Amino acid sequence: MKRIPFIAGNWKMNCTTSEAVSLVEGIKALISDITPEQVEVAVCPPFTALHRVAQLIEGTYIRLGAQDVFWKDKGAYTGQISPVMLKDVGCTYVIIGHSERRGRFGVPDPDMSDELLKLFGDNDATVNRKITAALSHGLKPIVCVGETLSERERGLTDEIVRRQVIGALNSIPTESVENITFAYEPVWAIGTGNVCDAYEANRVIGMIRGIISELYSSELAERVRIQYGGSVTPENIEELALQPEIDGALVGGASLRPDSFSAIVRTTMSAKQRIGQK
Numbered sequence: 001m002k003r004i005p006f007i008a009g010n011w012k013m014n015c016t017t018s019e020a021v022s023l024v025e026g027i028k029a030l031i032s033d034i035t036p037e038q039v040e041v042a043v044c045p046p047f048t049a050l051h052r053v054a055q056l057i058e059g060t061y062i063r064l065g066a067q068d069v070f071w072k073d074k075g076a077y078t079g080q081i082s083p084v085m086l087k088d089v090g091c092t093y094v095i096i097g098h099s100e101r102r103g104r105f106g107v108p109d110p111d112m113s114d115e116l117l118k119l120f121g122d123n124d125a126t127v128n129r130k131i132t133a134a135l136s137h138g139l140k141p142i143v144c145v146g147e148t149l150s151e152r153e154r155g156l157t158d159e160i161v162r163r164q165v166i167g168a169l170n171s172i173p174t175e176s177v178e179n180i181t182f183a184y185e186p187v188w189a190i191g192t193g194n195v196c197d198a199y200e201a202n203r204v205i206g207m208i209r210g211i212i213s214e215l216y217s218s219e220l221a222e223r224v225r226i227q228y229g230g231s232v233t234p235e236n237i238e239e240l241a242l243q244p245e246i247d248g249a250l251v252g253g254a255s256l257r258p259d260s261f262s263a264i265v266r267t268t269m270s271a272k273q274r275i276g277q278k
C-alpha cells in the first residue's frame with residue numbers, strides 16, 4: 001500500500017494577515033510544480049488569516065487547515081469556531097488535540113502557571129467530540145497524540161499514545177477513519193529542537209497503525225496516514241521520511257519560512273521515491 005505523504009504547516013499564533021499573505025505567496029512560488037500525487041501539502045494559519053489565505057491558494061494544490069474546532073454547529077459559545085464555519089471559509093483539514101491545546105507544552109512557558117496552561121482544556125473526550133463533528137461536516141482531522149518527557153522517562157510512551165488513539169477513535173465509524181490523519185508529536189520534541197530519533201518515531205507510528213488495525217482492520221490501518229511532528233527541519237526530515245511508517249510531517253516553526261517549508265516538502269518527496277513508497 002502506497003500512502004501519499006502529507007506535509008502540513010501549523011503556523012500556531014503567528015502571522016497577521018499581511019504576514020500570512022507573504023508567507024503563503026512564498027510557499028506557492030517554491031512548490032508550484034509539486035502535485036498532490038507526489039506530496040499533499042496543507043497550511044494551517046490562525047483563524048484570522050484563513051479567509052485571505054483561502055483566496056490566495058485557490059487553484060493551487062495547497063490545502064487549507066485550521067488549528068482547532070468546536071464541536072457545535074452554532075450557538076452561544078463565545079469565542080469558538082464551528083466546523084460549519086471552517087468548511088465555509090474553505091478548510092479541508094483541521095488540527096485537533098494539539099498538545100498546546102491539551103495543556104501539554106514542549107517548551108515551558110514562564111508566563112503560564114500549570115493552571116493557566118490547562119485553560120484550553122482539550123482531553124481525550126473533547127478531542128473525540130471535535131473529530132466526530134469535523135468528520136460530519138466533511139473536514140479531515142489531523143489528530144495529535146504524544147507523550148510528555150516525564151511520561152517517556154517513566155516508560156509510559158506506548159500506554160499514553162494508545163490511550164489517546166483509542167480515545168480519539170471512540171465511536172468513529174469505519175468509513176470515516178481513512179479521512180483522519182494522525183500526527184505522532186512527542187510533547188518534549190515540540191518547539192525544543194530535540195527531534196525524536198527516526199527509528200523510535202517509526203516504532204511508535206507503527207504501534208499506532210497496529211492499534212487502528214486492532215480496532216478496525218489491517219487493510220484500513222494500511223491506508224491511514226500518520227505523520228511525525230516535533231522540531232522537524234529541512235536537515236532532519238530526510239531520515240524521518242526514509243522510515244516506512246512515517247507518512248510526512250506536521251511542521252511548526254519551520255513552516256513559517258517558505259524556504260524551509262518547501263525544502264521539507266521536496267525532501268519528503270525524494271525520500272519516499274527512494275524507498276519506493278511513491
Ligand code: PEP
Nearest residue numbers: 190191229230231252253
Ligand atoms: C507543532 O506545533 O505541531 C510542531 C511540531 O512544532 P515544531 O515543529 O515547532 O516543533
